[in-house]
Amino acid sequence: MTQGLDQQHPQEHRDRAILETITQEGRSDYNLVELARLYIRYDNFPGARQIQQDLQAILAQWNLTVEELFTLTRAIHQQGQIYRRTKSGEDIQDWS
Structure with missing residues (x-):
């Protein structure tokens, strides 16, 4: 697909x-989960090339593959809620 x-x-x-923020704060459970969420959002998205490059750069900086990132974040999610919930029980993060 062309840039145009x-x-x-x-x-x-x-x-x-x-x-x-992730770049400034470095690796933490919350930032791992956020990185995975953004990776899912932008994976195969036809655009946002700079964000896609930045996601790959952070993975390289943290010496992680995408598979390792997802394995780590699955374990984090199994430990409990990493995101706060609203009164209605909805996650406050936008996964779309």
Whole structure:
């Protein structure tokens, strides 16, 4: 797919700020889960190339493969709720 046909993800601006925070704070359970969530969101998305590159760079910096990231985050999720819940019981993170 050519760059001219790339789409802009509606969450791209907000996700850019999340990636900056992850980069500044470094590896933690919360940041691993956020990285996995963003990886899922942007995997095979036709656009947001810089975010996709940044996700790959963070994985390389943390010496992780995507499979290792997902294994770690599954274990984190099994330990309990990493995200706070609202009064209605909904996750506050937007997975779309």
